[in-house]
Amino acid sequence: MGVKIVVEVNGTAQSHEVEARTLLVQYLRDVVGLHGTNIGCDTSSCGACTVLLDGESVKSCTVLAAQADGRSVTTIEGLAEPDGTLHPVQSAFREHHALQCGYCTPGMVMAVVSLLKENPSPTESEVRLGLEGNLCRCTGYHNIVKAVLAVGATAGATAGATAGAGAAAEAGR
Amino acid sequence: MIPAAFEYRRVGSVAEAIAALSADEDAKLLAGGHSLLPLMKLRLAVPSLLIDLGGVPSLSYVRDGGDHLAIGALTRHCDVERSDLVRRSAPLLAYVAGQVGDPQVRHRGTIGGSIAHGDPASDLPAAVLALEATLVVEGPDGERTIPAGELFLGFLETSLRPGEVLTEIRVPRSPGGWSFQKFNRRAQDWAIVGAVIATAPSGRPNVALVNMAATPVRAAATESALAAGAGTEEAARLAADGLEPPSDLNASPEYRRHLASVLVRRGLEEAAARDGAA
Amino acid sequence: MSILGNRVLRVEDPKLLTAGGTYVDDVELPGAVELCYVRSPHAHAGVVSIDTEAARRAPGVLDVLTAADLALAPIVQHLPGIPAEMARPFLAGDRVRFVGEAVAVVLAETRAEAADGAALVEVEYDPLPAVVALEHAASGETLLFPAAGSNVAARIAPAPAPSSAPGAAAPGAEGSIFDDCEVVVSERFVNQRLAPCPLEVRAAAAVLGEDGRLTHWSTSQTPFAVRQALAGALGVEEGKIRVIAPDVGGGFGAKNGDYPDELLVGVLAHRLGRPVRWCETRSESMLALGHGRAQQQTITLGGSRDGRLRAYRLEVVQDCGAYPLLASFLPHLTRAMASGTYDIERVEFESVSLVTTTAPVVAYRGAGRPEAAAAIERAVDRFAAEIGMDPAELRRRNLVGPQRFPFENPTGTVYDCGDYAAALERLLEASDYDSIRAEQAARRSCGETVELGIGLAVYVEITGxxxxxxxxxxxxxxxxxxxxxxxxxxxxxxxxxxxxxxxxxxxxxxxxxxxxxxxxxxxxxxxxxxxxxxxxxxxxxxxxxxxxxxxxxxxxxxxxxxxxxxxxxxxxxxxxxxxxxxxxxxxxxxxxxxxxxxxxxxxxxxxxxxxTPPGGTFPFGAHLAVVEVDTETGGVRLVRLVAVDDAGRILNPLLADGQVHGGLAQGVAQALLEEFVYDAEGNPLTTTLADYLFVTAAELPSFESLRMETPTPRNPLGAKGIGESGTIGSTVAVQNAVVDALAGRGVRHLDMPLSPERVWQSLAATG
Missing domain, CATH: 3.30.365.10 (Aldehyde oxidase/xanthine dehydrogenase, molybdopterin binding domain)
Structure with missing residues (x-):
């Protein structure tokens, strides 16, 4: 029995009829044809399948495609700018060697994007706890944490600079 | 990884959900899906019909109910965690919600789903026990309320009747000290043992335990000892009295009993410190 | 100026970060038949009958095949000395030997239909006694391969050491290598079974071209070995087969080998003339991808009261799992570096590799060497505790000196080069060892419930x-x-x-x-x-x-x-x-x-x-772990992990550091969290990533990694391997740290993983 769904995937409306049991990750991979999102387990433990659903990280292996009807999904393929400019998290992952085999990477990056949206300048402990749902076997997480902290520091510096500029403007009045 | 085939129906109202649920005894309600879908993927749960509550937006809210806080059953863990109202009126609940699973789970999982599933290893069921929450359910015979203490009957078994849908959780304002001591080996895991301390309307500490019995459970012996004037250490030692904790790879019953005492003591101390600070 | 030695960003990354890799299950193969295996729920049983009728009638199911239908010869391992009777069949025939062994395969139009079909295959089993405990396997009471006559897959007999009487005399007995030792310590260690858990599970896809050539995509670390195995199974020339390992999502040794469920994809594509694909689930992978470690060790270490080590004996019982694959060979690697970085005159080694009704054991990050390092490094700490000497000082007194290279150790392995003492001193300085010891003493003196523990390991290993x-x-x-x-x-x-x-x-x-x-x-x-x-x-x-x-x-x-x-x-x-x-x-x-x-x-x-290098290289280093042990709950928290590693000349420090970090994390994981557990009936209990405690970021600190560079003379780049060092030192350093934390409370040894309950039990036992 098919379920008709309309899902916005990386900014493009997708309309399909899927089997009810189709998981969002299977829909993205097998129906939409976006293979960037990976499957690493069957117990919602590893986070390899993490995508953004309406801007928040979810494990797409634990969401039915039908539950995504009418909502928007962002995958790793939709993260960089259309002109190819990397998202700051993608750049930081490269700069800090936060990936090796790359299998956890799409899910890890999406989890980080969501984490930083909720907490733009996290502490190391907040980063580590914030990534508790994403497993990586290669990096020991060391460089992943470094990359996230680096993006957070930049965000903090920007926020600080803005605040500083505001204060200066106020003082000038 | 692939669930057995099932029918899927997205409902727009609680009434529609009740009707669908009443018509098919193998039907299951689907909220965030984070208790049910993992079981279905391993084919440990094989429902005939999933009734998706995702289209019932009116069930996601946090409201000031005067002497209590009213939380819609479909409110997600992350929303409970972040809600200023919950943080002010029932900080314990906000904290516990933030300890459930991992961020992705908290973006999907709902307070109602977690409580209705009644898993003794889950954090929120024990929290509502300690907080003396009241659960509002709607069913074929209308609306009724269930005190949290009467909800959990057995392993994954609740007093919800066939066709009933949990719609709201009412949490008494709990301004006193509180604590949640969750002991596990990895942050993402369920608690090996957890101890929830909340201040009861009476002003005395309520103590509930995670993963210490077939259901979420109150540490009755500790509570009575405290009521009778026992000291923290002495009362905490009784935490597992009368309980038959489960045995699994992470802990024997004996070890769980020991952990319960340690965690309850630490929880009572932290709650008292918070109370003093407040 | 040369780019060599510089921190160069990876050319691999842009694609992996924007589109994701192209892993085997990402390969487009329109019209492919999907496979799903029917796996045994029994550890050991006769297969009485397999009823495939219901499955065949299920929607989308094309065929269901059993061993009888396949008519394929078992897979022969290219390892010396393994009994031919223990060769592994593609599908179990009349007997299953571990939970998860495939007994039938369902071919269907879609993956979901294949899974539905597999659920309908009815297999009748006649249960046999499980063989899980190594003592049970050794007894020969229950044989996995009755035709082989025993459960022994391989053996290394003790070599008669020149300075000792022939035969394996017991410690302290007449003519033993421990005769002149004032102090002899002995202990039994379990180096527990692990699941390697590469994040990508196994998958395969294959298509027969119009030219009659087979293309087979594999999640393998060794595509040429896969080609050879496929050619053997199909009876065709290797030139008729193309094997491609596209992006592979980690292997850690476990994706190195001939897996029947993977090879069958190519075999069936060849037979059917239709593309075939398969991807296991994680739950399947936990059962059917090879496991690692699984050694039982008995150590005896002797020396003088003033801290000179003289004699060491290591007896290993290696669990091979149901079919002897690489595990049967691992004790050779353990033997080669048994005495580690120490100058110990007399070393005896013996091992037996046994089959049990559990998943086959294969290589896993370090493969035989972390086991050797764990044994000697734990033994050295045990000896230090016995004579009341600081473990750093005992090590200092016994390390092979830098002037001794090339150094032939007592088991005949020739180490290329090294400066173990320099690594140790650098580590002690970088970690401020004396201050941590002082803090440890301070905590003890005021009776704090959270103890501090410090663990060391000075390791050498063999690569290439x-x-x-x-x-x-x-x-x-x-x-x-x-x-x-x-x-x-x-x-x-x-x-x-x-x-x-x-x-x-x-x-x-x-x-x-x-x-x-x-x-x-x-x-x-x-x-x-x-x-x-x-x-x-x-x-x-x-x-x-x-x-x-x-x-x-x-x-x-x-x-x-x-x-x-x-x-x-x-x-x-x-x-x-x-x-x-x-x-x-x-x-x-x-x-x-x-x-x-x-x-x-x-x-x-x-x-x-x-x-072809003239010989292996011997990376070395020294690791130090600091842990906090909550003596009320038994909980262990890793506070610091400091690592000094020398892998010769470093080509790209970015890559080398990454290898070290990953290795360190896997070492910590073995020490504190991970164990693949079977119950006495051979039922696996850790079959998902919810049960198997794969380490996460939240359990780890940031690492403190330092480098030494002692170029090897054995290749023109001066490079040694760096892939496994992190694991080899850190595992036992963390283990030593936990035992050290509890030393003041009477604990002398604890096996891994150092679970809170195990720690708590040890304290309850010592009172």
């Missing part, structure tokens, strides 16, 4: 042993001015595309992005062994470098002719300009011109090299 073969590489300069480097190794996360490109770019003076890297495709690479055992840079990397250097020689000859110059006066322009006369910028030919000229002459600028 010559008996595993060399590697092939070819470099070719193309008329468009870019170079192609082909290699027989098969990276799956290590960053070889970057490393090899650096080696070639440096030799040819061209930008790194002008090098194209080709690996893991048996049609595009002439031959290869693969990537495992930290061997790649010192074999394949050296071959690539030498091939590039030969291309330079060819190009100089050619340029000499074209420029009418003496080739001896010609040099590579490091700015990418090609080859020219020293100091005369106009007298130069670009790489594009040279390649075009060479092509015109029919002699492309191409060179191939097979490089």
């Amino acid at each position: 042993a010559a008996d595993l073969g060399g590697e092939w590489s070819a470099v070719e300069m193309l008329p468009d001015g870019t170079a192609v480097v082909r290699t027989g190794t098969s990276a799956h996360g290590q960053g070889h595309a970057t490393a090899w490109s650096m080696l070639v770019s440096d030799a040819l003076g061209i930008p790194i992005d002008a090098v194209r890297f080709v690996q893991s495709d048996t049609d595009l690479v002439a031959r290869g062994v693969g990537t495992f055992g930290s061997r790649s840079l010192q074999t394949g990397g050296v071959a690539a470098r030498q091939a590039a250097e030969r291309v330079v020689e060819l190009a100089r000859e050619l340029a000499g002719e074209l420029l009418e110059a003496d080739p001896a006066d010609l040099v590579v322009d490091p700015g990418g300009g090609g080859i020219g006369v020293v100091g005369t910028p106009t007298a130069r030919r670009s790489w594009a011109e040279l390649a075009a000229a060479a092509a015109e002459r029919g002699t492309p600028l191409r060179a191939e090299v097979d490089f």
